[in-house]
Amino acid sequence: MPETLSIFRSYFSKMLLLLFLFGCGGNPEKTVSNSVQKAGADKITVTDDLGRKLGIPENPQRIMALSAAMTEMLYAVVPDSVIVGRTQVCNFPEAVLKKPIVNSYPLDLEGLLALKPEIVFTEDGITPMETAAKIEQLGIPVYFQKYERVADIFRGLNDIGRIMHRETEARKLTDSLQTELNANLNEVKTHERKRALVIINTDPIYVYGRNTLMTDKLEKAGGANAIQEIFPQQSPQLTREYVLQLNPDFIFGTSKPQNETFFRLYPELQKVNAFKNKRIFILNDDLASRPSPRVVESIREIRNYLQK
Incomplete structure (x- = not known):
């Protein structure tokens, strides 16, 4: 009997030790947040917006973005000192202009490596997956964010945080x-939503499609995307006949020459409501095209035009 009791005490002591060890972090995959997990002493595993799992440094000190929107996102959250470079199109905030340039298209891979980023952030649809694969083959993780609604921008900022x-x-x-967005929504007149066509290019005609962030911005500004059909492409090419059929109430371009060229190229489109009612306006291209922390400013600009 004493021998049996001794064996039981030994087994019980070992079980307590094992429970203590596992309770103190013995599991190497301990969850840090919904999309962040421990992956080692100085690494964590994160899941980006495309569902890709990446191993990144636990405390990154050198980062950069390969999209102008993502550069704005980074600057809104992290100190200037950890951002090591910019692309040729990054121009906001002003501090980024002092950073070394890495050409993003085609990618200057040698210039990127010279800056030694520990993480490269980019935007879905901006950096091709084959380009991301080349960067990752060199040991630099590429973190993608994707934005379809304004809420995705807010979530993206918190993920960076x-x-x-x-x-x-x-x-x-x-x-x-x-808070700013809510204040804007309170000022929006929604009883009559004007349909707007937002042009990206005039020859041929490319526009912001239904399944884009622009649709959400237009709705939050009190309007609606004149494009109701969902095309395979986010920025579909339209025929002049299709635009005539849409008959938008507003047409937005991103430059004065673009707007003027549009109706010279397609004089028959002067029949649409937007032209007849002189509701042809120019949007700030950076605000219109970039999913960035300036999204509320973009919505406010659109709202001001829609109320004219």
Whole structure:
């Protein structure tokens, strides 16, 4: 009997030790957040917006973006000191103009490597997957974000905050942006939503399609995308006949020459309501095209035109 009791005590002691070890973090895949997991002593595993799992440094000190929108996202959350470069089209905020340039299309891979980023952030639809694969083959993880609605921008800012240990700063920013957005929504007149066509290119005609962030911005500005059909492409090419059939109430371009050229190229489109009622306006191209922390400013610009 004493021998049996001794064996039981030994087994019980070992079980307590094992429970203590596992309770103190013995699991190497301990969850840090919904999309961030421990992957080692100085690495974590994150899941980007495309569902790709990436191993990244736990405390990254050198990062950059391959899209102008993502550069704005980074600057809104992290200190200037950790952003090591910019692309040839990054121009906001002003501080980014002092950073070394890495050409993003075609990618200057040698220039990127010279800056030694620990993470490269980019935007779905901007950086081809084959380009991302080349970067990752060199040991640099590429984190994609995807934006289909304004809420995705706020979520993206908070995701950057978690990755960069700037959760408080990111949350403060997104709370502030949400407050601004709510104030804008209170001023929107929704009883009669005007249909707007937002042109990207005039020859041929490319526009922001239904399944884009622009649709959500137009709705939050009190209007609606004149494009109701969902095309395979986010920015479909339209015929002049299709535009005539749409008969938009507003037409937005991103430059004065573009707007003037449009109706010279297609004089028959002067029959649409937008032209007849002189509701042809120019949007700030950077605000219109970039899913960035300036999204509320973009919505406000659209709203002001729609109320004219």
